Each structure stands twice: as C-alpha cells, then as structure tokens.
Amino acid sequence: MRSRRRSRAAVVEREVVIETLGDQGDGLARVDGRRLVVPGALPGERHRVRFETSGGTTGANRVVAKSLEQRASPARIEPLCPHVPACGGCVTQHLAADAELAWKQERVRLALERRGLTAPVHVGHQSPLQSRRRLRLGVQRRGAELWLGYRGRQSHRVVDVAHCPIARPELIALLPALRRALQAWACRPEELVLTAYAAGPEVVLRGGDGLTLADREAVSAFAKTADLARVAWQPTADVPAELVVERRQPELSWPGLSVVPPVGAFLQATAEAEAYLQATLAGWLEGSGRVLDLFAGIGTLTAAAMSTGARTLAVERDALAVAALRAAGVEAVARDLDRRPFMLPDLARFDAAVLDPPRAGAEVQSRMLAAAHVPLVVYVSCAPTSFARDAQLLVDGGYRLCEVRMVDQFRFAAEVELIGLFDREKAP
Structure with a gap:
C-alpha cells in the first residue's frame, strides 16, 4: 500500500485588493478563486501579503494572510486602545464609527x-464608549506574574489589560487590586466575570479548585476594601454560582418593576x-x-x-x-x-x-x-x-x-x- 504524502505548503506573495469585511471584521480578498483573510485590512485597500497555501489541485479554501504593506482606506482611523491588535476584545477599532x-x-x-x-x-x-457593564476576563499565571484581561483573538492567551475604551471605568479601576489579590489567594480561578451595578461591582470567580476557608476570609476582606457589592465562585459557566460574600444587594430598577438579579445574571x-x-x-x-x-x-x-x-x-x-x-x-x-x-x-x-x-x-x-x-x-x-x-x-x-x-x-x-x-x- 502506498503511503499518502502531504503536499508541502508553498509561501506565496501577492498584491490584493480588499473587497469587503467578513463577519468577524477581517478584510476579505480573493486569490486564484480562494478566499483570503487579511486581519486588520479594510475594503478598498491594497495590501501586499505573504501567505501559505497547500500545493496540488485541492488546496485549502481559506488561507490567512499577513500584510506587508498597505494603502490606507479613508475609513481607517487610529485605534483608541494601546492593546490593539493583540487583544481579542475588539476587532474594528481601526474603522470609523x-x-x-x-x-x-x-x-x-x-x-x-x-x-x-x-x-x-x-x-x-x-x-x-465606556458603557460596557459586564466583562469576562481571563486569568493566566506566567512565572511570578499574573495576567488579567481579555483573551487574544482566536487564542487562549490572555492579554494583560490596563486600559479599555469600551468598559465602564469602575470595572477597569478594579483590575490592579484584583491582580494583587489573585496572586495572594490560594484559589486559582481561570476567569473573572465583572458586572457593574448601582450597588457596586459584582465579581464572579470562575474555574479553579474552589475556595479554602482562608480564601473565603481573604475574599470577604477584599470585597470590603474594594467596596464590592458581592463576590461569588462558580466551578463552570453552566452551573449556578455560589455566593461567598454579599455586602449590598444589587437591584435592577425599571418603571414599575425592580428585580434583584441572581449572581452572574445575564x-x-x-x-x-x-x-x-x-x-x-x-x-x-x-x-x-x-x-x-x-x-x-x-x-x-x-x-x-x-x-x-x-x-x-x-x-x-x-x-x-x-x-x-x-x-x-x-x-x-x-x-x-x-x-x-x-x-x-x-x-x-x-x-x-x-x-x-x-x-x-x-x-x-x-x-x-x-x-x-x-x-x-x-x-x-x-x-x-x-x-x-x-x-x-x-x-x-x-x-x-x-x-x-x-x-x-x-x-x-x-x-x-x-x-x-x-x-x-x-x-x-
């Protein structure tokens, strides 16, 4: 029986014109009938790109390109955030409103x-801007350092965030204190969900091995120091969260109706x-x-x-x-x-x-x-x-x-x- 050999990937360099934006905010062009995805590119721009494609007659239908140069679109603007493009939280900060x-x-x-x-x-x-009231942030430890922020685009790697133009300022202001606290606690959450309520922020620690008694005491002390409304721990996203401390009860009020939302509510x-x-x-x-x-x-x-x-x-x-x-x-x-x-x-x-x-x-x-x-x-x-x-x-x-x-x-x-x-x- 003959063994199948994989066709070698060939490196190709072409100049392309971006036709449109895809559903994920990437520029799309076509090369030899194949769709080419050019991250960060905008319609009407010319990009010289280098990309890999398989040889033979049945190459991949979709290849990812790296832009080497560009002629900017009139719709291109300077991103507001220093974490672009590493951060996966935003995909169109370079596009006019x-x-x-x-x-x-x-x-x-x-x-x-x-x-x-x-x-x-x-x-x-x-x-x-600065109106997003619910954030889901990743937590990663890299040696002695702890990184807290959004995950990179199509990646599990966390981008350590110091600024965010879309988030409510009171949530971003919590991040330095949260980093210090997470380094001190024995629990190892993989994700945090922060929600801004009128009563104060809610923090849900998600994943990890659970909280020890010492962790619970430390979390309660941190909630008081950071003036949080409540803190909870949740093993995974599909099970109810366990309340650790509640200093003030959040409430959502609309004309004729006020509801106390459960922990982690959408x-x-x-x-x-x-x-x-x-x-x-x-x-x-x-x-x-x-x-x-x-x-x-x-x-x-x-x-x-x-x-x-x-x-x-x-x-x-x-x-x-x-x-x-x-x-x-x-x-x-x-x-x-x-x-x-x-x-x-x-x-x-x-x-x-x-x-x-x-x-x-x-x-x-x-x-x-x-x-x-x-x-x-x-x-x-x-x-x-x-x-x-x-x-x-x-x-x-x-x-x-x-x-x-x-x-x-x-x-x-x-x-x-x-x-x-x-x-x-x-x-x-």
Missing part, C-alpha cells in the same frame, strides 16, 4: 437576503442599549392586552411589556431568574422552550409574543408561532444568521417582517444586536 455601523447594518441585510427576506434595516442605537451589554430596546418594544406593544415574554431572563423586556399596561407572562429556563421575577411580583414560569415550546392552544391566549433567545435562536418555538395566530411578534437577537432563519419560518407561516432595527451595543466587536417586528394582521 459610521463605517462600522454601515458594516453591521449590511450584515443584517445580507443575512435576511440569504433567506429570501427583505425589510427596512435601520440603525437604531450606538452605545457610547444583562444587556450596556444600560443605554437596554433602554433603547425597552422603549422600542413598548412602542410596538402599545394596545396589546396580553403579552407572552419568551426567554425572559431577568425581566428586561418583561418590564417594557408591563409598562404598557399589558398583562405579561414571563417564561424562562433558568429557575433562579424565575424565582427573582416571582419575588418581584411578575407572573413567571420555568420552562425549557427548546424542549417544551409553547404550543398552539397556549399561544392562542396572547395578543403579542416577545422572544430574546440565546445566540442559537428559537427555531422550535418559532415553528410553533408560525402556525399560531398571535397578531404581533417581536424578536430580539444577537445573531443575524439565526434571526434570519427564524424570521423565514415566521414569514412562511403568514407573518410580515415589518422592520428591523440594529442596536450597536458591542462597540468594536463583531457581535450585532437587533430587534425585529412581525405583524400577522397586516401580512398579505
């Missing part, structure tokens, strides 16, 4: 177009984007008597629905979030909507349905809604691709996609938030 908005808007439009859908896609909101990335989504939803729901809020989380959109006077049922898989909503006086039920979606008889009771699912979308529940006769559906998403898939299901079932608004709360990142309105009564 209006061009970044246009890129994200076009990604939403193209996602719909691929599903045969057309609808107005408006830029609704762009969050200001929040919209910025308070400004949250307020925009709530105001948009409230305007669209005006006049709806009974509203079903699916994937309700801790009640961000529930509050908006209730503010219109609608009787609202919140449905959420997380039992701790449901308990928090009930404690706040919200009608809420715990239910895994991927396994047990609301069926036709249940849906018939509602005038409007609101969905804010995880990144994977709500395919199972969307199929049920498509077969129902709920007059109005509002869908919030952070993933244009899964949104477009579910939108196609609704449109095929008789809904009209009336409008989509893009919400840029993930400044300089590839993520896109959006909110879409579907109306069955006006569908042709």
